[in-house]
Amino acid sequence: MGDSAFLHFFTTELFGQWRRQAGVVLLSTILIFLLASTLFVSSSLRHSLQSALKSESDFTVQRIRGDHLLPVPMEWVDEIAALHGVDRVAPRVWGRYYTEPRGHYFLIVGIDLLEDQSQRALQKLIQGIDLRRFLQGDRMLVGPGAARWMREHFYRGSFSFLNPGGQFIKVTLDSILPRQSSLVADDMIVVPIETARKILGLREDEATDITFNVPNDDEWANVQNKVLAMHYDLRAVSKRESRAAYSRLFDFKGGFFLVLFLIVLSAFALILYQRYSQVYSREKRAIGILRALGWSIRDVLRLKLYETLSVVIAAFLLGTTLAYGYVFGLGAPLLRNIFLGSAEASTVPPLVPVMDFSVLATIFLLYGVTFLAAVIFPVWRVSVSDPKEAML
Amino acid sequence: MKIIQIYGLNRHFDNGEERFHALRDIDLEVEKGECVILHGVSGSGKTTLLSIVAGLDQPSSGEVLVEGEAIAKLPDRHLSRFRGRHIGMIFQHYNLLEEFSVRDNVSVPLIPLGLKMDEVERRCDAAMQLANISHKARQSAGRLSGGEKQRAAIARALAADPEIVLCDEPTANLDRANARRFLEILGQLHDLGKTILIATHDPIFEELDFPVRVVEMEDGRIVR
């Protein structure tokens, strides 16, 4: 029987008795919503982070004294560039700039024409901007978050930065950066490198740090050692190390949620099992009637499986849709704080929608398999129920 | 042609140490088109006998052939199909699916047969016509009166056009007027050539105006 009459009967039954399923759908929806939100947030963050790191240089060289960073002398650039197997050595001038009123900070990033290849992420950001004109004065490109802050505080067209020497540096707004799938871009302010030095209080022969690439993977350790040997106060961090640190953090939080979820899932399975055993034992008579009227065990099983699958799919669609809206529409209030830490929450950009198929598949498997496993036995038990039931 | 053949049928229920014999050494042959009334006091085994004929219960021993088929030995799928096609059931408590409309109830035996929707509709209409319940087709079964429920149940039993109709205490919950209407419908079924088995202790069946065979049951035996 694979046909319209069966489907008609099935839908009549399903919608005629929706009240019976509503509780289970609701419970399932909440569960899927929680799971999907968590996975959406973590996969979106991971995605942003990875794309940010991918475009970053292999190594970053810093100067340390005690436990704090000092500006790096520009001579180091040439020293590193002289090494064998090293590529794209570039000084960077960047740093946080704290605004007075609310302790909000911007990320100041200085650029110039020379370091064209060194920061692909930046390059992508400033695509289509006339660099030559831009570099000629104290102008800035402002990230969406920073732009919002300026608008809210009535700065239009320009902003005066107060540098560590107590001077005001007036910078004209050039344009607003496009929204990017990057964690760092939101509160970023891109300025010419000279302007950045002025704002951050660096001398002309100083940079914040130096980046370089090592094209041959096998040379990484070797080059790192050589660079470290150049100066006693030099530190060289590789991209791999920072990536590992980040993903450990996310894996830890994501894993924590997953364990929590598995516990909830087991409880859910138990509730379902209980509930369906109850529901179907009440239904025994109705099933007996169907059986007495010529329905085989298979026919009944099919009807009940369709019913169960409808519940699973309805809850899945509802739960993931709600989670999508909550995470990417509302920006996952509460949940985001847990992932990113509440102190930083206001400076972190909106979560960028990433529809990862494997995430959806994970949700469906975790939930669907549990559901079916918990329900199939009660369903089967009632399907084989004695057709004589109807005669009594 | 003998449509139902029962030889040496026993059915007992084991209850711990005790063994209760619900049916003992039943021999019964029913001709096609015949109407047989199983008469007997409560507990005499009428329902058990009907269940076995319908393949809803298994004999402990003995042979049961329906249309020449040893139904007890059929696997579930085939038995269910066989039952759906050849046997119509009318239960004492009507056993309608209360939330469903009369029409959907009547369609229940047709669903596993894999028919097209319009064929299902056609057969439902014909059966409801015969049972005189067409005017309530869209009403949910739970809201029908007792007599209407009975007629909806009859329509359902007839939907798949079975040769055999089994009725268990069909008039037990009806007033006399409705019981007489039921007798009229039975007359129509008889005229259509259906084989009818009725389990009852209601004397009203003496009023039937066509020849019937009365089988008297007592303590699981056929006594007459």
Ligand SMILES: Nc1ncnc2c1ncn2[C@@H]1O[C@H](COP(=O)(O)OP(=O)(O)OP(=O)(O)O)[C@@H](O)[C@H]1O
């Ligand atoms: N599953 C069972 N287990 C134990 N005893 C049973 C079972 N089914 C039926 N019986 C017993 O078999 C006997 C016959 O039952 P049956 O239902 O066939 O009687 P009946 O003639 O239909 O009675 P009534 O007129 O009250 O419907 C009864 O004493 C009943 O208690």
Ligand SMILES: [Mg+2]
């Ligand atoms: Mg009975």
